[in-house]
Amino acid sequence: MGTEHVKNNDSPHEGQGPVLVPGPAANGRPDPFDGLAAAVLDHRGTVLRWTGTAKHLTGFPAEEVCGRPVRDLVTDLPDKLRTATEMPASGQARLRHRSGDTIDVAFRISAMEGPAEFLVLAAPADHVVHHEQGAALLRALSSQNRVTIALHDTDLTTVQTNATPDTPDAPRVQPGTRLCDVLCAEDAENLKAVLRQVLQTGAPVIRRSQHVSWRHDPEQRRALSLSAFRLEDARGRPTGVAALYVDSPDVRARRHLDLTREVAERVGGFLDVVRTARALADVLVPAFGDLVTVDLAQSVFDGEEPPKQLGGGDLGLRTAALASAATVWTARTERGDLFPPFPDHPLLRGFQQGETLVLGADDYGAALGDPQLVEFVIPQGGHSVLVAPMHARGLTLGGISIWRCGRSEPFTADEANLMTQIASGAALAVDNARRYTREHRAAVALQQRLLPPATTDTAAAETAGIHLPTGGGAEIRGDWYDAIALPSLRLALVAADVIGHGMPATATMGRLRTAIQTLADLELEPDELLTRIADLVQRLVAEAPPDHHDVLGATCLYAVYDPITRRCTMASAGHPPPVLVRPDGIAEAVDICPGPPLAIGGMPYETTTIEIEPGSVLALCTDGLIQRSDRDIDQGLQCLEDALAASCRPDRALDATSRAVLADLRNQTQRDEATLLLARTRAVPAEDTAHWEIPADPAAVSQAREWATRQLTRWGLEDLVFTTELIVSELVTNAIRYGRLPAELRLIRHNVLVCEVTDSNSTQPRLRRARTTDEGGRGLFLVAQLAERWGCRHSQNRKTIWAEQPIERSC
Structure with a gap:
């Protein structure tokens, strides 16, 4: 707790009223009242006394505030609230600052004994929200059965914990308890060393395996997963350590099982190679490593099978996904950088044949040899790497590279076996996405062509x-x-x-x-x-x-x-x-x-x-x-x-x-x-069409030729008169001889000249080659030779025979 000093009203520092002066707390604990502003009002809402923290909050000194109604400082106070007794007991308000800005605060009003005076406490609203959220988080963690949380001060004395005894004769863990009061001496010293390092460096410890024995039962050893974080006050000063302990018979095995399940859930749900690779990298960081890259053969991105190459050279590898902790730097990016050529090395051949590699950074760099390749592959600060091949159906699609940096522990043989299994499952997901990509591209290409x-x-x-x-x-x-x-x-x-x-x-x-x-x-x-x-x-x-x-x-x-x-x-x-x-x-x-x-x-x-x-x-x-x-x-x-x-x-x-x-x-x-x-x-203009009814008279053939000649001359298509006369003559003759009247002749002018003859006979005309001795049967054959194309269509017991001639060729 901070020390509270009360100044006289004639204090040269604040002028009037008691002043709360925040000071360092015992054992470095944060002062909960640090920054809390206070003022005293009479029953009319007039400010009687003003603290130094109130001045720090609003910028107004006591001499400018005391004697004035508090409503002059509040921008959003309703007009009907004119006295202190009418004000709410707590809530939020917006205060004026001496600079002209406004401040959102949370406040509480309490009546004082004796004279009709009221104590008003206020703090910035965001500070109150942060305190409430912190308290809610602490309550949520404390209510978990499988998680033990302990807050330690700078002397590593327990300030608060949810730890409960697991046997009736075990002592309760009370505030003020030290680690040596609960754990065996050696285990207590080891744990204190870890927590003291967190307190001094500020670097957190995540899921550290810690074996301990309780002081009341030294024969029973327990495996704990420890995560510890340094606590700091608003000014960034260390105030203690928060430690979370997960008690499990086999923490590592459970963690590996959870990781395998999460990979299976998140990686197999995509039909896109890059999204599958990204999901895999995101799962493995930071749960398994500080930097993860998923590198695939270029052909895999295109849906094709990877090359069956053994040995060094240009392997055509490209980064499909990259995930890293915030403090890890690498020359590679996720935009798809191609790898430089690899030297032919026994380790590379072992990888290509399905072997998972676990190497230190120096050994890995020596195997790579090429300084350009070393800079591209090895991240800054990386001390050990695990490289697992992605094999599916006898093909090496690529590999997963996992780096640990800084103070992270090196990889173990169990972790290498685990990653071999994960890489095998991930390879099947990538191969499924690759095969889908191939089928999808083929279907798209086929559809676009169709x-x-x-x-x-x-x-x-x-x-x-x-x-x-x-x-x-x-x-x-x-x-x-x-x-x-x-x-x-x-x-x-x-x-x-x-x-x-x-x-x-x-x-x-x-x-x-x-x-x-x-x-x-x-x-x-x-x-x-x-x-x-x-x-x-x-x-x-x-x-x-x-x-x-x-x-x-x-x-x-x-x-x-x-x-x-x-x-x-x-x-x-x-x-x-x-x-x-x-x-x-x-x-x-x-x-x-x-x-x-x-x-x-x-x-x-x-x-x-x-x-x-x-x-x-x-x-x-x-x-x-x-x-x-x-x-x-x-x-x-x-x-x-x-x-x-x-x-x-x-x-x-x-x-x-x-x-x-x-x-x-x-x-x-x-x-x-x-x-x-x-x-x-669009519509064809009326002047570009001509229409005539054909009488039931063989002499109508010559009349139809005259109609067509006159119309073509009017259109300026004299070059088509001869062929059109022949086409009209043959079509009209067929309509009169074989069709059923009434019959019609229609000419249409556009980029082609269309000649149509319609009659009421629905019989389909046939194009045939007449014999030398035949007197007829050459009409449609002649039309087919003169026109660019011809045809017949039917509609409601009628048929229309048409023939087209290109107008452009006659110009």
Whole structure:
């Protein structure tokens, strides 16, 4: 306890009132009242007396405070509290400092006997909090059954302890007890030497194995794990030692068991090589060493097997993880430094063959030989090292290097055996992560090759697609999008989601995407295309092993936009509907009737047709973008509509819009892969199309040629008149001869010239080679020779035969 001196009111130092002068405490113990300010108030709240510590706290001397109401010093005192009797008994307040600053304090008010006066005690709030936290920590430690805590003063006399006798006749450990009163003389001296060193140097002792015998039972030896720390006051002066004793039959064995369990729990949970290595290093420091590095072959980072090299040279090792105590310095960093070449040495060959090495720093440096390698590998102050190889499936992936520095004890044979086991388990975790990395990269490469270009630009629309893997790429699934250019300037838009993950899902995605592109070229209606894809998926299910039937399937949305009619026809196989953003910025989901997913057959698909204004944006996505654990699909669609309405602007590029939409929707953990395809629609101007109805008269063929010639001349395409007349003549002749009227002729001008003839006969035309004696049968053959490409599409009991010619080649 500090010594309290009371000054007279006429003290030249403080002017008035008693003054608390902190002084050194007996045995170096901290004074609990050090820094405690005090003042005396009358019943009206006027300051009567003022201490020196109050002046030190606020900066105001007694002559400036006494006689004034205390409310002048308190910034947050309510107006209704005008007298001392109305003030709370304790609490916190904010005081003015003479410098103009404020001080947060905790206070307590007590009524004094005699005159109506009140004693106010105050201390800085953070000091009070620290004292309360320290007391709470001490109470928590004292309540532990397996932990004995003892506080010793500078003479190593026990001040406080939770130690209890383990036998009825054992003396109780009371405050004031010395170590020699409890332990045998030799053990007491050994323990005092350890605690005295902690008190003098300030260096803590952590988990030191200490064997002791009790004075009342000298025959029984006990193993203690000792941790000791120096206690200091606010000014950094030593005030004693805190010692924690863990009583266990075999402390080292328990510690090794705990370390093994922690490594197993923390290291095996990652599928990333670097994260696995970091978790291992973090577990081993400081529990096993002062500096730990996990070094792996460069090929392991890439998911490949390490080289089967034996002997010295450039081993291609790179630091994957590094953990160290604050006082340990090394030239290496965790940014992936490559090792210099190693000399060929028997120790290196032993390591490569699975031998764990325990060496002193000097012996290790002599084995390395190269000064550059020595500086790179050996940390400053390191005195012993344990190097354990990481072997898995006959491969040396790398090694774990553990250094002990300063006053740490050297490694033992038991610790070397323990680390051999830990390194073996860690090697399996790293190898699993390596193999996953290889499969993941292969799946990513395959998926990226199978995905379409991120942007397209056609007469129908400009598109931008974005693909977001699960967890930033941790898992590959089968989501994809597509934009397929169709004849007659039309555009097919696809969004699909394959069940499953990894390579099987990616392979299934590739097969379905190829099938959809093939069927799209046949110009099938969306409902018919989905029906045929569903048949394909059912065949895939039948071909798969029985235990994989429930992981094969997909959902799909297929839409076809025609820039001439400005209509979009779509069908859904269990897929979320698209969202249409009109040019005025209003966004809403398209009302479609989804059919069953593609793995389920027997039910038809329905088509939905909508009209789209030019400049509108049609958004197709997979459910990973809108589905979250805390909301249903309708709420997710509403969030997508809001994000699109906020981000879609005519002056903003679609790829920038897609990134902005994803940024709006990625504020929560993403559970599934997601894709987003945006298509800003266009329209073919009316002056770039021409349309005629063909009468049921063979003479209409020549009339159709005249229509085409006149229109091409108006468009300035005179170079295409001859070939177009021949194409029109053959197609119109076939429509009149084999088709069913009414028939129509349509010409479309863009970067190609499209000639279409539509009739009511749904029979598929066939291209064949006519014999020499045949009078006909050469029409489609001639069309195929004159046009760059041709084809036929069907819609509601009608068929359209079309032919394209490139306009650029005629210029």
